[in-house]
Amino acid sequence: MLTAVNPKLPMRDKSVTKAFYMSKLGFADIGNSDYPEYLILKKDNAEVHFFLFKNLVPTENYGQLYFWTGQGTDAPTHLPVIP
Numbered sequence: 001m002l003t004a005v006n007p008k009l010p011m012r013d014k015s016v017t018k019a020f021y022m023s024k025l026g027f028a029d030i031g032n033s034d035y036p037e038y039l040i041l042k043k044d045n046a047e048v049h050f051f052l053f054k055n056l057v058p059t060e061n062y063g064q065l066y067f068w069t070g071q072g073t074d075a076p077t078h079l080p081v082i083p
Helices: 014-024
Strands: 009-010 038-043 046-052 065-067 078-080
Touching: 009 014, 014 038, 014 046
Parallel strands: 009 046
Antiparallel strands: 038 046, 065 078
16 A cells, blocks of 8 residues: 655755755754765655756756645645755
């Protein structure tokens, strides 16, 4: 039985991505080890994995991530994949 799907997204800078998701969106770092090129964050039941991709060009990236909050609107909350 499938119980979860966790997106694995590119990040250009681990410290910037971590700071954005933790301070702006309220995620927590749940990685058991501090790998320099990998990051695992979680908020409520949403878990997001990130891998380092320094040469990523955001304007050429089609990755998206939607968070449904279920509060105040039927429309999803669209958050940028790369801060």
